[in-house]
Amino acid sequence: MKNKKISVIGLGKLGSPMVASFAAKGFNVIGVDTNLDSIHLINKGMAPVFEPQLNEYLHANHKRISATDNYNTAIANSEISFIIVPTPSDKEGAFSLKYVLEVGKHIGGALRKKSDFHLVVLTSTVLPGATEKELLPVLEFHSGKRCGRDFGICYNPEFVALGSVIKDIFKPNFILIGESDPDSGEILTSFYKTICENNPPIARMNFVNAELTKISVNTYVTTKISYANMLAEICEHLPGANIDIVTSALGLDPRIGPKYLKGALGYGGPCFPRDNIAFAYLAHRLGTTAMLAETTNLLNKRQVPRLLKLIKSKLSPKGKVGILGLAYKPNTDVVEESEGIGLARSLIAEEIPVMAYDPAAMKNAKKVLNASIIFTSSLKECIQQVDIVVITVPWKEFKNIQPEQLARPNNKPLIVIDCWRILDHKRYKEVVDYVPIGIGS
Ligand SMILES: NC(=O)c1ccc[n+]([C@@H]2O[C@H](COP(=O)([O-])OP(=O)(O)OC[C@H]3O[C@@H](n4cnc5c(N)ncnc54)[C@H](O)[C@@H]3O)[C@@H](O)[C@H]2O)c1
Structure with missing residues (x-):
């Protein structure tokens, strides 16, 4: 597996640490971005974004790392490509596929010139249906090839936390893989066996279940955070009550667990708030409701x-x-x-x-x-x-x-x-x- 070459499309907060971590495990990695400053910095072994340990890892492994804005070079010289570009929220709360599909067109065009099998891994957060109904047809159209035969696709979102991305890549809680076909899932599984230091469980399934699992994890965690915040507010009004005492006992129950049960301020950042809103949007799109996600959002805004x-x-x-x-x-x-x-x-x-x-x-x-x-x-x-x-x-x-x-x-x-x-x-x-x-x- 280690002689496989990897490309990572999108050198932002997640993509740059992925480049550094994969190279640290012995892979040759080509990064692709439209931002020339990021390319320049990566080629100098320097971090284009703030993330603990990133500079050190890029510097120490720079012999195995290169960056370019040329898709053809990256696809021709790699066997697995990770797509990790933004999927910004639109005004309804859905994730825009603008950048993902743009990348899909470029990868498809590059695959047209390649005869070997190539694995495309979508890591950006998307809503159910996006991989099969949107990315797959774009790749097939622009490559003139068939998914499952000439190339494979996996949906493989990350659950890393900013501030500990590199550590989380090496020691994930679990790996989630939505796969177009068993061979593609197998290639990605073997890849992670080389990357991960903790032998994590690997959950393999079809695209739609993996897409739903990704946002369900974040929605569940935000519900837990908001539950603890609700409890903290009650404690403030109850003489003698102490949120830390209550949550530390609550967390002892294995059905609940201690993590994300602090009782402090709301959750923020580029993922949790918008994933929760997207989850509620998805339910509406499907003609149902996600009352828990909507209430969690309201609690957070409070x-x-x-x-x-x-x-x-x-x-x-x-x-x-x-x-x-x-x-x-x-x-x-x-x-x-x-x-x-x-x-x-x-x-x-x-x-x-x-x-x-x-x-x-x-x-x-x-x-x-x-x-x-x-x-x-x-x-x-x-x-x-x-x-x-x-x-x-x-x-x-x-x-x-x-x-x-x-x-x-x-x-x-x-x-x-x-x-x-x-x-x-x-x-x-x-x-x-x-x-x-x-x-x-
Ligand atoms: N940041 C997180 O904590 C986190 C965690 C889990 C999932 N995600 C998901 O990962 C995805 C990326 O997030 P991020 O925080 O790394 O984004 P980011 O904005 O930090 O980086 C995205 C990078 O993609 C590049 N890019 C945009 N269009 C491109 C194109 N056509 N070709 C090549 N490069 C292009 C940008 O220049 C930028 O460098 C999103 O879907 C996000 O929801 C992020």
């Missing part, structure tokens, strides 16, 4: 207003608020659908002065927030100038804040709203007015 209400109840007139955390989670610079950004927007709308700091996402946050917010260059600078600090992301840097950093020279203590309960309240209660989310007073 988290920032809930936090805003709490902040306003504590803030003195003309008081300033500092937001610690603008990325949608730690270890990423992505701010899409981030709760910190949502909170900043809500505070600005209420004309409350806002300062903000994030260890990695300042550049991206500046692009989406207007000038009414002050971005500080350090954690210290943010803390010193505000009346309330809200910890919206459990970054390691914030967990390491020392009590003396929060102490005020005057008698008025700083109010710290800790959405993730990352500070040990016993160490901080002497110096600040500590307000954890999810704890009944």
Whole structure:
């Protein structure tokens, strides 16, 4: 398997780590993108996107990596091609196949000139029906070849989390494969046996079941997150209740499990919110409803207003608020659908002065927030100038804040709203007015 050559189409947040990880396992990998800057960086062994370990992996394996904008070169010189281009949500909530089908045309054209069998793997998130009804006909039309005979297709979505993509590629919880034919599924299965370090279960099925499974996983996880958030809100109104105590016991039940059961802020990022909406859209398209997905979405949208209400109840007139955390989670610079950004927007709308700091996402946050917010260059600078600090992301840097950093020279203590309960309240209660989310007073 290791002498197989791989191409990866789309060198973004997922595609670049895939290139690096596959090369680290000994494969020769050709990356393809329309963005010449990404191609240039990959060819120099440098990361085109922010992702922990990516630079190191690209650099260490650059002998086996090349990047180009030429599909013919990539397809002619590889046996398996992964498509990992954007599938942006349209206004109804469905995933647009614009980029996937554009790539399909190019791959089809390149396959026309190739006599060997080629495996096309669609990794981008799509809705049920997309692989068989949309990509397959485009590939057959432009190649003049037959799927299952001259080339194969697998739908193989990723379940990685930004911030730990490389680790998750090597140690996935499971591998999901929708296959056009058993041989194609077998090729991809053998490939993953070389890539994965943890011998994960591999679920093989037809396209439509794999497509449905992909968004079902994300919808289920968001339901769990929202359940814990709902519970946290109840705890806040119940004297003596503590969300951490309740969820740590809940998680002991193997039918529930401890993961994603924190009770903090809403979920964000480029996948969870839109996958949930797409799931509800799919149900409507099929003439039914996905009430749980719709309610989960509503619960998620409730988290920032809930936090805003709490902040306003504590803030003195003309008081300033500092937001610690603008990325949608730690270890990423992505701010899409981030709760910190949502909170900043809500505070600005209420004309409350806002300062903000994030260890990695300042550049991206500046692009989406207007000038009414002050971005500080350090954690210290943010803390010193505000009346309330809200910890919206459990970054390691914030967990390491020392009590003396929060102490005020005057008698008025700083109010710290800790959405993730990352500070040990016993160490901080002497110096600040500590307000954890999810704890009944
Ligand atoms: N980011 C995640 O956490 C994550 C997780 C699971 C699934 N996904 C899915 O993976 C897909 C890609 O996501 P991403 O976050 O890597 O996107 P991204 O926007 O970070 O990167 C996409 C890349 O594709 C390139 N591209 C666009 N059109 C192209 C074309 N015609 N030919 C070649 N390259 C082209 C872009 O230039 C860009 O570099 C989406 O469907 C997304 O839903 C993402």
